[in-house]
Every structure is written in C-alpha cells, then in structure tokens.
Amino acid sequence: MAVRLVQRPGPAASLVIRGARVLDPLAGIDEVRDLVVRDGVIGGDPDGLEVVEAEGRLVVPGFVDPHVHLRTPGREDLEDIATGTRAAAAGGFVTIVAMPNTSPVVDTAAVLGALLERGEQEAAVRVGFLAAITVGQEGRELTEQAELAELGAVGFSDDGHPVADAEVMRRALQYQRITGLPLVLHEEDPSLSGRGVAHEGAVASRLGLQGIPSISESVAVARDAALAEYEGGWIHICHVSASETVEEIRRARARGVRVTGEASPHHLTLTDEAIASLDPARHKMNPPLREESDRLALVAALADGTIDCVATDHAPHDADEKEVPFEEAPFGITGLETAFAVCNTHLVETGALPLATLVRRMGADAAGVLGLPAPSLADGAVADVALIDPAARVVVGHEPFQSKSRNSAWLGEELRGRVELTIAGGRIAWRR
Numbered sequence: 001m002a003v004r005l006v007q008r009p010g011p012a013a014s015l016v017i018r019g020a021r022v023l024d025p026l027a028g029i030d031e032v033r034d035l036v037v038r039d040g041v042i043g044g045d046p047d048g049l050e051v052v053e054a055e056g057r058l059v060v061p062g063f064v065d066p067h068v069h070l071r072t073p074g075r076e077d078l079e080d081i082a083t084g085t086r087a088a089a090a091g092g093f094v095t096i097v098a099m100p101n102t103s104p105v106v107d108t109a110a111v112l113g114a115l116l117e118r119g120e121q122e123a124a125v126r127v128g129f130l131a132a133i134t135v136g137q138e139g140r141e142l143t144e145q146a147e148l149a150e151l152g153a154v155g156f157s158d159d160g161h162p163v164a165d166a167e168v169m170r171r172a173l174q175y176q177r178i179t180g181l182p183l184v185l186h187e188e189d190p191s192l193s194g195r196g197v198a199h200e201g202a203v204a205s206r207l208g209l210q211g212i213p214s215i216s217e218s219v220a221v222a223r224d225a226a227l228a229e230y231e232g233g234w235i236h237i238c239h240v241s242a243s244e245t246v247e248e249i250r251r252a253r254a255r256g257v258r259v260t261g262e263a264s265p266h267h268l269t270l271t272d273e274a275i276a277s278l279d280p281a282r283h284k285m286n287p288p289l290r291e292e293s294d295r296l297a298l299v300a301a302l303a304d305g306t307i308d309c310v311a312t313d314h315a316p317h318d319a320d321e322k323e324v325p326f327e328e329a330p331f332g333i334t335g336l337e338t339a340f341a342v343c344n345t346h347l348v349e350t351g352a353l354p355l356a357t358l359v360r361r362m363g364a365d366a367a368g369v370l371g372l373p374a375p376s377l378a379d380g381a382v383a384d385v386a387l388i389d390p391a392a393r394v395v396v397g398h399e400p401f402q403s404k405s406r407n408s409a410w411l412g413e414e415l416r417g418r419v420e421l422t423i424a425g426g427r428i429a430w431r432r
Helices: 081-090 109-122 145-151 166-179 202-207 215-231 243-254 265-269 272-277 292-304 339-348 355-362 364-368
Strands: 015-024 029-038 050-053 058-061 063-068 093-098 126-129 183-185 234-237 258-263 385-395 414-424 427-431
Touching (some): 063 339, 081 126, 183 215, 243 292, 355 364
Parallel strands (some): 093 126, 183 234, 234 258
16 A cells, blocks of 8 residues: 655756765765756756855755644644645755644545645645544544555554553554554553643642653553554554653564654753743643653663654644643644754754764654655655755744744744755755
C-alpha cells in the first residue's frame, strides 16, 4: 500500500548554491563546494543557472517532521494546510506529517480523501496524513485501516489521546500485518495523569498545580512495547518526555521490538522550571516539561540514537484560548519555524550534540521512523534542500510568523540559525 505525500504544483527549481558547507551525514558529504539544482534535481550542468552566493552558509537535506497539527479540518482559524506548510518551509522542512485529531477526526476515507485533495492544492511542502487508530479517537472501535491505508494514510495515531484499552491496542497491532503501516502512539495512562496540567514534582507543588507523573508515560510505553513484541508489531512513540520512557525503549529494542521514538525541541531544551511564569501560551504542553535529569536523558538518547528523531509537535492555538489560568488553557505550542534554531542554539552550540547528528535526526532519521523516503543531497536525488545561516541571530517573533499562531515557548528570545531557502520536492517553497 502506497503512502501518499502531496504538494501543490509549481515550477521546478534551477539554481546554483555557491560556496556553502554542504553537509549530508547519510550520504557522507561534508565539504565546502557548490550545489547544483537543475530542473528540481540535485546535480547537472550549472551553466546558465541563477547563482545564490552562500559563503558561510550551511546546505543540508531538508528536514522532515513526523508530528504536526495542522488543525484542518475544523479549526482553520488556528492553522490550515497553506499556513502550516508555509511555516514548515520557513523552518527548513520539506515533508511534514499531520495528526488526525481534528474536527471531524480523520477516521474515514472521506475525510482523508478530502485532506489529500486540499494538500494537492495548498501545500507548500510535501504533507502526509495519519489516520486515527480508533473511530473518533474514542479508544473503542478500530477504524477501517485497510481502506485508509489503501487511500494513502502514512500510519495510524490517536495522538492527543492514549489507546487505553490493551485489547484494542492488540487488535490494532494485528491489523498492522495487513497495512504494514506504523502505529504512532500518544503514551499516557489516564488513571495516573488524571487532570494533571504539569509535571508532578517540586515546581508543580510550589505552584499548586496538579501533577502528571513520569510513570504515566513510561508504563504505557512498557505495555505497548510488550504488545508489539507479542504481535510482532511496529510502534513509534510520540513526544518522549521522561527518562523512564527512554529506558523502556532501550529495553524493548534489546528484546528486538520494532519501536522508535521522537523528542520535541521543547522537551530537549526546557524543564519544568519554565512553568514558574504560569504562562500557558509558552509552557503548557502534554506531556509536560519535566526535570533536568529527564532533559539530559533525552539529549543523551537523541545523541546515541535511542531517540530516533526530533519532532516539533507543532500545536497552534490562538491568544484568547491561552489567555486563561494555567489550569484551564489547552496544551501545546508551535514549533515548525523555530525547531532548527532552538536545537542549534541549545544543543549544538553548547556542545551537547554534533551538528551532523542534529541534521540527521531532523532529516533522514525523522523520515525513517514512518518509513518515508529520506531527503538526500546525492546527485540525482529530488531536490529537498535547506540553506541556513547557522550564525544568524534571530529574535523569535520580531519577524511575522508564517503560522497563524504565535504560541511559542521562545517568543522574544534570541536564537542562532535562520533558514534562508527551502527547496521541497524540487520546488522553491521558501525564500527569505
């Protein structure tokens, strides 16, 4: 069954990026040279092409985000396919995958088909769609997964909600033998997380907030890894936040379970100390920001590959929704436009993560967790390229967001790294 990634039509890019550091860890490329894109493909004759002077710049394979909320259908006032994919392009992403917790939920062929048609008309970069694991994401009745896979779903997820019933999860894993597509899991035990709004720890106690314990996530991962092992299934763990979860993934892999994981820029760089501001627009997310020991465990796991990739969990909300007491605000922050700069500033420039590792985790490895084609700078590849000034200082929010929403954790902060050009699927998707 063929996954469908869709993008609006456009002219093929033809240009020469001159004198940049060309870095593609998977292809073994790291050198200062020219990169030719002719008719949307890497390589070819540079004669007669537009020249982009890029000394001091970085050229990498464009990024892939397996976890984005486009709010379409149902909340186009927050985001739509056009603005969400434009935000992705501005962040250097060439492919994104949208979650199905929309209104209506993407749980039928009719809804998925309509989204694919809109993506073909509106998407600046390639976009794919996950369909729900269960009807209405209610955790009871499985969707028609074979039909959704036939139409082109990238995989299945009830993100925003866990599949709390173990028998339902087991049957979803059995259906996976038919579709061959991953189950992308929001891991949370509702009986433990309850009505929590922040990490269960000293900071939440000091602020009087109800906590969400780390084991709410890790026990769910342990259960689903065991089920995947029993059924021979394939699971991908969304937005890993806790050190215990990292250990559960390591143990499962050691047993041979096919399990991958992602971490968000906010969980990799912030802790629950940030919520002392009680600003839900910037710091209320699910899973919550946790402790420094958790953050360090995530960074180490991203470095050694236990965490496979960076995923933004881009979750746009409008200001009115967030301008309420912390307990009442919805979860989630935006992330597509700041992901590279955040990780470059707080992980690469601090020496916590090599640049090449970050490029790989945001590109080829992020594609791999969902079985998507990896972007490459090798000759003959379709041009999926991000041109970046890694030293540029950017104050978040000083320039307009391409997203409809601006609920960013880094609003007003100075970061290092600015995407100047994105070529996605052989077409220019973003140019500063």
